[in-house]
Amino acid sequence: MAVLRSTIVLAFYGFLLFFFPLTVHSAHHKKHTSTDYKVTFNPQLPPRSFAASKRYEGSSDLVNLRYHMGPVLSSPINIYLIWYGKWAASQQLLIKDFLLSISTTNHRAAPSPSVSEWWRTVSLYTDQTGANISRSVLIAGEYSDTKYSLGTHLTRLSIQQVIASAVKSKPFPVDHKNGIYLVLTSVDVTVQDFCRAVCGFHYFTFPSMVGYTLPYAWVGNSGKQCPEVCAYPFAIPSYMSGGGAKPFTPPNGDVGVDGMISVIAHELAELSSNPLVNAWYAGEDPTAPTEIGDLCEGLYGTGGGGGYIGQVTRDGGGRSYNMNGRRRRKFLVQWIWSPILKACAGPNAID
Ligand SMILES: [Zn+2]
Secondary structure (H helix, E strand, C coil): CCCCCCCHHHHHHHHHHHHCHHHCCCCCEEEECCCCEEEEECCCCCCCCCCCCCCCCCCHHHCCEEECCCCCCCCCEEEEEEEECCCCHHHHHHHHHHHHHHCCCCCCCCCCCEHHHHHHHHHCCECCCCCECCCCEEEEEEEEECCCCCCCEECHHHHHHHHHHHHHCCCCCCCCCCEEEEEEECCCCEECCECCCECEEEEECCHHHHCCCCEEEEEECCCCCCHHHHCCCCCCCHHHHHCCCCCCECCCCCHHHHHHHHHHHHHHHHHHHCCCCCCEEECCCCCCCECCCHHHCCCCCCCCECCECCCEEECCCCEEECEECHHHCEECCCCEEECCCCEEECCCCCC
């Protein structure tokens, strides 16, 4: 459910593989396009594809992802954005461009590999009527709390109060049918368990707090608090840089917000497939479900796993990404567990 990059030690070995593969492997692949000089990096493939992701060491047979009969988000998805704290317009635009890249209907198709192709894996999940998760995702409303009404430290419960204040404000509706609520906290806001246990989470609101049961997610900007945890690999722990490793350059030049994009993607995928925490998850404990994003956390390309992120692309400016979005945006977004392939899947897969 919650995103946390906890396998730092494993990640270190991933980095060793990552930064020194060319000394022993010559399969470095370069290609030119008319618009961009791109290098596919992380060229080394481990012997077993998808074999070492931390949640299912070695075999997908160990992944017992099951459907628990609850709803998925099968109607067109209306996202209501709640900006808590101070946000630059450029940061808001970047996050909105990502969200608006998911749907295939509201923009000209981005070149492959694209964000909407990435969401296709999410859309493969169904409810008991056979209805798929919707491929239509739009931003239906926005609310800004620039005054930090509940302070600069939020708890899980006070996040619900933030949503309650937002839905009590007039132009920001309660959308029972299609609405999901995405609370984004600015770089100066601390949140219960943020950085130590979570980078984001999703749940649903309580009628006693908000008046309704509404699926929501929270993601924080970790840029000044713990980028090496929540915006990895755009920031890396100091023991790695001591070994000569360098962080990746974020595709949009903002370590904190580019890092948030993948966490937002993770939470949206899980919110859609498990909105009331009674649909798609693995494990026997519904209070600690392993969901469709958790199974592929930290994995961004072919050959990833065990802290090794897999093959992604680097553009002429040195920026790392694995998928395209609207308005020529590029993003680095983790893969999602496919119910068809019984493996992690993403649009930039090369096999
Ligand atoms: Zn999760």
